[in-house]
Amino acid sequence: MKPFSIVTEPINPQLYADYVLRPEAGAVTLFTGHVREWTKGVQTVFLAYEAYVPMAEKKLAQIGQEIEEQWEGTRAAIAHRIGELQISDIAVVIAVSSPHRKTAYEANEYAIERIKEIVPIWKKEIWNDGEQWIGDQKKKPEGELR
Amino acid sequence: MKPFSIVTEPINPQLYADYVLRPEAGAVTLFTGHVREWTKGVQTVFLAYEAYVPMAEKKLAQIGQEIEEQWEGTRAAIAHRIGELQISDIAVVIAVSSPHRKTAYEANEYAIERIKEIVPIWKKEIWNDGEQWIGDQKKKPEGELR
Amino acid sequence: MITVHYFAGIREMTGTHKENFDWAGVTVGQLKERLIQKYPQMQGNSLQFAVNEEYALQTDILSEGDAVALIPPVSGG
Amino acid sequence: MITVHYFAGIREMTGTHKENFDWAGVTVGQLKERLIQKYPQMQGNSLQFAVNEEYALQTDILSEGDAVALIPPVSGG
Numbered sequence: 001m002k003p004f005s006i007v008t009e010p011i012n013p014q015l016y017a018d019y020v021l022r023p024e025a026g027a028v029t030l031f032t033g034h035v036r037e038w039t040k041g042v043q044t045v046f047l048a049y050e051a052y053v054p055m056a057e058k059k060l061a062q063i064g065q066e067i068e069e070q071w072e073g074t075r076a077a078i079a080h081r082i083g084e085l086q087i088s089d090i091a092v093v094i095a096v097s098s099p100h101r102k103t104a105y106e107a108n109e110y111a112i113e114r115i116k117e118i119v120p121i122w123k124k125e126i127w128n129d130g131e132q133w134i135g136d137q138k139k140k141p142e143g144e145l146r
Numbered sequence: 147m148k149p150f151s152i153v154t155e156p157i158n159p160q161l162y163a164d165y166v167l168r169p170e171a172g173a174v175t176l177f178t179g180h181v182r183e184w185t186k187g188v189q190t191v192f193l194a195y196e197a198y199v200p201m202a203e204k205k206l207a208q209i210g211q212e213i214e215e216q217w218e219g220t221r222a223a224i225a226h227r228i229g230e231l232q233i234s235d236i237a238v239v240i241a242v243s244s245p246h247r248k249t250a251y252e253a254n255e256y257a258i259e260r261i262k263e264i265v266p267i268w269k270k271e272i273w274n275d276g277e278q279w280i281g282d283q284k285k286k287p288e289g290e291l292r
Numbered sequence: 293m294i295t296v297h298y299f300a301g302i303r304e305m306t307g308t309h310k311e312n313f314d315w316a317g318v319t320v321g322q323l324k325e326r327l328i329q330k331y332p333q334m335q336g337n338s339l340q341f342a343v344n345e346e347y348a349l350q351t352d353i354l355s356e357g358d359a360v361a362l363i364p365p366v367s368g369g
Numbered sequence: 370m371i372t373v374h375y376f377a378g379i380r381e382m383t384g385t386h387k388e389n390f391d392w393a394g395v396t397v398g399q400l401k402e403r404l405i406q407k408y409p410q411m412q413g414n415s416l417q418f419a420v421n422e423e424y425a426l427q428t429d430i431l432s433e434g435d436a437v438a439l440i441p442p443v444s445g446g
Contacts, residue, residue, distance in 0.1 A: 014159070024182060028177070030159070031175055031250070032163070036171065037170060101255075
């Protein structure tokens, strides 16, 4: 199993929890991000995720390294699924083990925030009456490149 | 499956994650607390957990209710295992689903803190050269009942 | 008759999981004093009490048929 | 020859996943200007650039064989 991977098949989160477990670990946090049916009153029919796969896997591994450096004794594993996902499907799984529970929560939340910052993955929401790449929402109104 | 239970068999965390998942859920956090081999330089051989089972299950359900009242749209499930547990065995599982990820982390961490405060479960650590009920550590030096 | 349940270190100290006492009408605080008379080693242990599976106050009065539990500091998780 | 990769809304705008250009020696910023000349609709999109799978500065100079990627705001998770 690749501990930092972009996958196209359904994610089995237990594999990632098992990967990070060690005799020194007192706590494992497992986060799964799911396709939600309703967002701000709009019904999602399905999502489509796209990634720049080799760079995305590098960035996931970088996040894992950041975690292991920042919180001693932790181990992390992360996977993100791409392609078409239905309601309740797992889009992302983050597993973190740690000797102590507080760290396991903190490091796990750090991972999802970093994924949303630096990992080249894009989400398109498909509704009954349209679709949108979610990054578009951040389009600058001034019409200028960043 | 009982969503708030004291169990004597190995815990399958996925059952609890599945229980809390709903179409409105964008995030599921799953915490597992494991028997750790080393604590402050002392090697644990195994742990023994004991509970006041009917009251413990009521208190787990109370924590679940506190969570659902405090964080809108969440659903929780918690199980704690009792009996003899070996290194890396799961002692406790907490699953929380929420529309949004921040809430799922917060509510999950709240649950483990509350378990350690109010749920009548006791842990005995067994080492190669002795054993101790962990609550004993908090024995008041003044020799007075609380 | 009320039933008193013991757990963890307290259970090992008393050597039993539970005992029955004919103490209906006494308060939780009085029950505590009577138990310490019977088990002097119980003195000095931090303890809470539950009556019918809910945490109780020292001033709560016990009724016939109540289930009392001595709750040493919990250590689950 | 350098290869330029497109993703998400930018891919849909250009109608292709990637293109090759004979632009070795130019900076990332210059590449951006040339792409906007070719695709005027690209103007106004918030974009970062990656060179060989690592985020790049506008002043980085492209070399023969480099893989450039246009990175619109990411939305994983």
